[in-house]
Amino acid sequence: MKGNEAIAHAAIRCGCDGYFGYPITPQSEILETLAVEKPWETTGMVVLQAESEVASINMIYGGGGSGKRVMTSSSSPGVALMQEGIAYMAGAEIPGLIVNVQRGGPGLGTIQPSQGDYFQATRGGGNGDYYVLVLAPSSVQEMADFVDLSFELAFKYRIPAMILSDGVVGQVMEKVVLPPFKPRRTEEEILRECPWATTGRKGGRPINVITSLELRPEAMERHNLHLQEKYQQIRENEVRYEELLVDDAEYLIVAFGSAARIAQKAISELRKEGIRVGLLRPITLWPFPTKRIAELSGHMKGMLTFEINAGQMVEDVRLAVEGRTPVTHYGKMGGIVPTPDELIERLKGDFSL
Amino acid sequence: MENIISPENIVYEKPTLLNDADMHYCPGCSHGVVHKLIAEVIEEMGMTEKAVGISPVGCAVFAYKYIDIDWQEAAHGRAPAIASAIKRLWPDRLVFTYQGDGDLACIGTAETIHALNRGENIAIIFINNAIYGMTGGQMAPTTLMGMKTATCPYGRQADLHGYPLKITEIAAQLEGTCYVTRQSVHSVAAIRKAKRAIRQAFENSVNRRGSSLVEIVSTCSSGWKKTPVEANKWMEEHMFDFYHVGDLKNNQD
Numbered sequence: 001m002k003g004n005e006a007i008a009h010a011a012i013r014c015g016c017d018g019y020f021g022y023p024i025t026p027q028s029e030i031l032e033t034l035a036v037e038k039p040w041e042t043t044g045m046v047v048l049q050a051e052s053e054v055a056s057i058n059m060i061y062g063g064g065g066s067g068k069r070v071m072t073s074s075s076s077p078g079v080a081l082m083q084e085g086i087a088y089m090a091g092a093e094i095p096g097l098i099v100n101v102q103r104g105g106p107g108l109g110t111i112q113p114s115q116g117d118y119f120q121a122t123r124g125g126g127n128g129d130y131y132v133l134v135l136a137p138s139s140v141q142e143m144a145d146f147v148d149l150s151f152e153l154a155f156k157y158r159i160p161a162m163i164l165s166d167g168v169v170g171q172v173m174e175k176v177v178l179p180p181f182k183p184r185r186t187e188e189e190i191l192r193e194c195p196w197a198t199t200g201r202k203g204g205r206p207i208n209v210i211t212s213l214e215l216r217p218e219a220m221e222r223h224n225l226h227l228q229e230k231y232q233q234i235r236e237n238e239v240r241y242e243e244l245l246v247d248d249a250e251y252l253i254v255a256f257g258s259a260a261r262i263a264q265k266a267i268s269e270l271r272k273e274g275i276r277v278g279l280l281r282p283i284t285l286w287p288f289p290t291k292r293i294a295e296l297s298g299h300m301k302g303m304l305t306f307e308i309n310a311g312q313m314v315e316d317v318r319l320a321v322e323g324r325t326p327v328t329h330y331g332k333m334g335g336i337v338p339t340p341d342e343l344i345e346r347l348k349g350d351f352s353l
Numbered sequence: 354m355e356n357i358i359s360p361e362n363i364v365y366e367k368p369t370l371l372n373d374a375d376m377h378y379c380p381g382c383s384h385g386v387v388h389k390l391i392a393e394v395i396e397e398m399g400m401t402e403k404a405v406g407i408s409p410v411g412c413a414v415f416a417y418k419y420i421d422i423d424w425q426e427a428a429h430g431r432a433p434a435i436a437s438a439i440k441r442l443w444p445d446r447l448v449f450t451y452q453g454d455g456d457l458a459c460i461g462t463a464e465t466i467h468a469l470n471r472g473e474n475i476a477i478i479f480i481n482n483a484i485y486g487m488t489g490g491q492m493a494p495t496t497l498m499g500m501k502t503a504t505c506p507y508g509r510q511a512d513l514h515g516y517p518l519k520i521t522e523i524a525a526q527l528e529g530t531c532y533v534t535r536q537s538v539h540s541v542a543a544i545r546k547a548k549r550a551i552r553q554a555f556e557n558s559v560n561r562r563g564s565s566l567v568e569i570v571s572t573c574s575s576g577w578k579k580t581p582v583e584a585n586k587w588m589e590e591h592m593f594d595f596y597h598v599g600d601l602k603n604n605q606d
Contacts, residue, residue: 054434070442213414
């Protein structure tokens with residue numbers, strides 16, 4: 001099935017309580033699949049087509065703030081519209097899932113694939129000092145697997161999680177093993193697991209308030225320090241990446257999502273020519289595998305960051321490498337997906353091979 | 354004196370859900386009265402354990418500091434979207450928003466119209482004082498023609514500012530609404546009527562009869578630069594001419 005369809009099926013199967021979204025290419029199959037599957041008749045999952053992405057993200061704010069596992073999905077311009085709501089969620093510490101099946105920009109851009117929202121996803125995107133936890137799937141299988149993982153991490157840390165996919169992974173058809181069925185949590189389970197949620201003030205407990213507002217500077221500083229501590233914990237515990245042929249490598253390609261698939265093909269061709277190239281694929285884009293890249297940089301003659309954009313993740317790679325080895329970038333924009341041959345040629349050129 | 358202060362002589366009590374926090378509202382402001390009515394109605398309905406309120410951006414942003422129920426504080430204008438999701442995910446809860454005219458009828462027009470048009474089982478309490486109070490008296494979507502504010506200092510005129518928006522009349526046209534009414538809280542009689550309206554809107558939410566909108570035509574003595582008494586008089590003389598008080602739609606009739 002398509003990556004977008006896998007997201008929808010995985011949501012139904014992993015105990016998701018609600019999906020709220022607005023159609024936009026290239027991800028409308030997520031809402032369409034849910035509408036066909038009618039999970040409200042089986043698991044009780046709510047599915048609602050909202051009036052805008054602004055409304056969708058605020059529905060996630062409301063649902064997540066009331067302790068429910070809720071998600072939305074969109075593509076780049078729609079996710080840009082959601083940034084206000086995401087910042088509010090970060091401030092109010094609301095868990096939730098946002099899926100971005102990226103297309104080219106800026107602005108209305110194109111409906112063809114892109115990885116141009118790396119900065120937006122990993123730098124917070126809205127106002128204030130915050131991060132969202134970003135997972136980058138490179139296959140239909142990971143589209144399915146990352147839905148439950150995102151919810152688990154989002155609730156563990158009370159943080160919005162994002163699946164940063166792209167038009168290639170969203171539209172490509174691959175075999176997928178759907179996750180095992182997991183029931184939605186009962187009211188009692190939600191009350192136990194989310195004592196902070198606005199579920200109604202049962203038994204005369206103190207009131208629960210979901211807000212990102214605090215006008216007293218000292219209290220607001222304390223809240224911000226608390227958020228920063230949480231982000232530090234996430235940096236220490238939740239970095240995920242995958243390596244391919246790194247042990248004997250002299251050169252390293254760093255690529256995420258669909259670009260990593262193209263890089264794999266290029267690496268197997270380069271290896272046939274005797275050029276020892278490996279791949280590091282960040283799975284979490286935030287937190288970024290900074291430490292691992294720093295470790296590897298000492299052994300490499302050069303690194304190439306391969307992204308379907310003008311060069312965004314390359315900044316994080318360079319911050320990790322700190323000049324220990326040359327770091328170059330290759331990518332294309334406008335909705336053009338580079339071929340393995342183009343990547344091979346570029347790597348040889350960059351490092352005079 | 355000691356003999357007079359005894360439980361059997363009580364003729365008026367503050368609802369227990371309204372706590373003792375000092376309100377930040379200005380003297381003469383309608384918000385305090387409406388807060389009290391909401392607290393009374395929730396208490397009388399026995400819904401304290403199932404009520405969730407959504408506060409707006411505007412003067413009522415801190416509503417959660419005064420009424421002891423669970424609250425979510427919304428981004429400017431987005432309260433109806435938040436309420437829609439909570440009510441769909443928790444169908445047996447009493448879910449209501451509390452919004453001012455800038456929040457509901459300007460920046461949040463889309464969320465307001467669409468939540469009402471979907472027939473979300475929520476109640477919207479809409480405070481219309483024809484001005485932006487929190488930011489210091491700027492023009493609102495509901496500012497009357499000729500009315501002076503900080504951003505229309507020579508009076509609202511159509512060619513520069515457009516016309517005041519009767520969003521409650523629009524709401525009454527929508528299939529999803531079951532109860533749309535306009536009330537005020539400037540006299541004891543009006544307060545009693547407004548309380549009945551809030552009660553009905555809240556019962557509609559609990560019983561899932563569709564969307565309810567209760568507009569409260571309100572005063573803003575600070576924004577209008579009047580004493581509380583003058584503000585009430587000005588509201589009766591000017592606001593009620595344009596914003597007619599009464600039920601616009603009641604499907605229970």
